[in-house]
Amino acid sequence: MAFRKRREALRSILSGSACIRPGSVYDATSIRIAEDLGFELGMFGGSVASLAVLGDPDIALITLTELAEQVRRMSRASDLPVLVDADHGYGNALNVRRTVQELEAAGVAGLTIEDTLLPQAFGVTGPQLIPLEEGIGKMKAALDGRGDPALVIMGRTGTRGGGAQASGFDDCLARARAYDTTGVDALFFTGLTTRRELDAIAAVTTLPIVLGNTQGELDDTAFLASRRVKIALQGHAPFAAATQAVYETLKALREGGSPKSLKGLASPELTGRVMRRAETEARAGEFLGLKK
Structure with a gap:
């Protein structure tokens, strides 16, 4: 299959002994730069997808079609494997299945499905989670939608994401155990802050672990690797840098500067x-x- 090699490369990362830092990518140019610089993996986050495609904040306004089209552009431009944040799968479990089919056809190496309730509910501030049983159904539907067995599907939980509606750490462990049993290839966590939390998660699952931004005592790739963390994100600084550069350039031209200066x-x-x-x-x- 056309994208099998990319998916096998991501699986090699998940089965390896190291913890890698992916390059944040969002369009054809950024993914080529990441590839040329030697990144093993590109990460296409939901927030930068919304910014790059819509210019809007990360509040579940982008559609599956828009996301898949941007992925197709990147897949055409580069052979770099890309892990895509597929948010909540754009609906219920049946929508999740469709999401997997569309992103697989667009060339992703892997994708994440999370258990956050999206879009945000009326009158509620902060993130909410779907019931555990619904989350399990979404993971099973994602796996059922996979056509290429090499495609990597990761279960993601927002239990440690912060906010008034986020649940406790016991729920985080329960969801990790439950999603492990569905057959997903890895588990993705955000909001972890301590080594003790990571130790507890590593003890309840045998799956590879992927982490969002790691700070403080978790900002140590050797320690992360020792706890089966295979991928640790670094945020989306490239998009922020590009935005600042475009702003400064247009500002200088608007103020009468010469292109040569x-x-x-x-x-x-x-x-x-x-x-x-x-x-x-x-x-x-x-x-x-x-x-x-």
Whole structure:
């Protein structure tokens, strides 16, 4: 299958002994840069998906179609395996099944399905969770929707995500055990803050573990690897950096600056490498008879 190699690469990460830090990617250019820099994995987060496609905050406004189309653009541009945040699967368990089918066809190496109630309920501040039984149903539906057995499906719980409606750590452990039994390939956790919490999670499941941002005493990849954490995210600084750079450039031009006076622009060499100019020119020469 066309994307099998990428999925097998992600499975190798999950079965390996190291903890890797993925590169945050959000479009064809960023994924090519991450690939050229040697990242083993790209992470397409829900927040940057909403920002890149809609310019909106991460409040479940982006649709499955919009997400899948952006993934297709990245899959075409690069062979880098990508793990996609598929949020709640865009509905109930049957919608989750459809989500897996669409993202698999778009070329993802893996995806996460979470147990957060989305979109936000009326009159309630802070995140809410769906019942455990519903979460189990979503994980089972995700697995049932998988056509390529190499596709990685991760169960994600928001039990430690913070907010007034987040549940306690006992619920986090219970959900980890329950999602483990469904057959998902890994478990994804956000909001962990202590080594003691990670030790407890590692004790109740044998699955590979993926963590959101790791800070404080969890900001130690050697320790994380010793507790079966295979992937640890670093946030989405590339999108923030790109936003700041575009802002400063447009501001300078609006204020009368000359394009020649601008600083921090990509060189023609870097731009040509990112757009794969050499490969395109070679094809133009072979197929169109065009010579440089």
